[in-house]
Amino acid sequence: MGTRNHIFSVFSFIGFALVSILLPFHLRAKSIGTCAFIVWTGLLCLNGFVNSVVWNDNVVNWAPVWCDISSRLAIGGRVAIPATSLCITCRLHSLLRLRPRVNSTRRRKNKKRFIFWMDLFIVLGIPVLSMVLAYVIQYQRFIIFEELGCHYSLYNTIPAFPLYGIWPVVIGLITAVYAGLIFRAIIQRKMRLNEFMQRDWRIGSHQCWRLTGVVIAVFICSFPTSLWYLVEDILLGPAQPWPGWKVVHASNSEIAQFTNEMWQFGNSVALYEWERWCYVVYAIIFFTLFGFTTEAKKNxxxxxxxxxxxxxxxxxxxxxxxxxxxxxxxxxxxxxxxxxxxxxxxxxxxxxxxxxxxxxxxxxx
Incomplete structure (x- = not known):
């Protein structure tokens, strides 16, 4: 195992452990956005850890079923983390709008039910939908990279941009708009954050700022790289017109295998390495913000x-x-x-x- 892969294996497992420790506290807080962020980040760190250990110095197809799951998880993960960030931002914005409280018990329950299902759709429905739509442009079962492990394989065609490439960019832009509205509300109205947070979401102002820090960190780490991926795909070569379902899926059962000498060149090294390291960065940032609080130490x-x-x-x-x-x-x-x-x-x-x-x-x- 190379030194670089050694380091990633250690840190990816540490990232999985760190976010898993904080899950019980956020489950009690009933925050779907933060719980989904923890679950997705933990799963993706664990996915990277397993791939880096099993496919160290080899490209043997040891576990086809695992690679099917791992490649789908990688597709959903690139959308899931920005989606959880969007969910957190939407809830913060809805709590800071200074709308009068709903007095009717039935209306209040209906509102909570609507918020619950909307949050669940954002953090789970959108990533799963991206996995399903990516199958339309999948032309190989999966790819095995030495050290990186299992990866998805997509056809470079024009429908790939709306079906796959543009999702993180759009979600990032929507998150940025909501984040701007949050800061505007805080600055202009000078809200008492403790009152509104504890009233509706059982969190205080410090928790609010920590969540805002997570949103900003995810945006800084994910939006520029997602835009970079999109530009790289456009500049890689002219996207082919849609050739038809049979042509795209003619090699759908094939498995491609690439050693380090075959894929470690040019910008591809930085792109693929960041694609797996970013989840470790998210885990460390999240634990840094939430892992040293009084409540966490008590737990x-x-x-x-x-x-x-x-x-x-x-x-x-x-x-x-x-x-x-x-x-x-x-x-x-x-x-x-x-x-x-x-x-x-x-x-x-x-x-x-x-x-x-x-x-x-x-x-x-």
Missing amino acids: YRLAFRFVFRRCTKKSLSQSFFLDPNVGSSVANLLFWLTGPKDQSRSTCLHFLLVPPSGVFTVRTR
């Missing part, structure tokens, strides 16, 4: 205590041929030292001071 402590108590109780009760009560008593002591300061600590202390009978009985084989 880390709770998770650590839960795992520590489970592992300690099991290991101490089963080791050294001691009676299980011994392990339970020692585990209670550790819980009393590390656990929360509530009534459970006093209960735990009672079992320490008054241990069960036979607690010091040593088992014999």
Whole structure:
């Protein structure tokens, strides 16, 4: 494995782990946009990690089914991340418009239901639709690049631009418009962000600015490169007129394989490398903004205590041929030292001071 691929494998797995840690907190916040961003980013980091490990220094078709899934995931991912950013921006904009609250319970429920399905369509429906439409211009089953792994293969035809190439650019432009409206509302109306965020979305102003930071980072990283890809496709050669379904899909069962010497030349290296590294960058940025908050640290402590108590109780009760009560008593002591300061600590202390009978009985084989 080359040094560059070594580094990517490590960072892609780290990116997957970092965003996965933050998912439970955002699930409780019921934010579809941020949850979808975490899921898509985590899946794409994991996809890149598996491809970089399995197809290191080879182009053997080890797992055809995996490559089918991986190539489709790559198509959806280039649309999904900008789409989740658009979803976050739309929700922030709708919350900052200073519209009067709906007093009717039925109307409020209908509005929430509409927002839910609209968000779900943006973060899931649009990426899935892009995968389906990309099949129209797919002329090979997939491509295997050395080190990069599985990749999709599309026909350079005029319908490819509306069916595939232009989606991230259009989504990025819409996101930029919404982001501009958000900043305009904040500056001109001098809103009290805490009041509006906590009232309708259970988040504060700090959370709002972090989400805005994610949107800006995604736009900076995705929009210029998407525009670059589009220009590269146009300048690569004149796009062919649509030759017909049978011509495009005549080689649909074929699998192309490219070693490093065959694909690492010119701008293609930077394009393909950024295509897999961008998701690692998104994961690191997201964790930097959300991974060090007070709520996140609290979740880390709770998770650590839960795992520590489970592992300690099991290991101490089963080791050294001691009676299980011994392990339970020692585990209670550790819980009393590390656990929360509530009534459970006093209960735990009672079992320490008054241990069960036979607690010091040593088992014999």
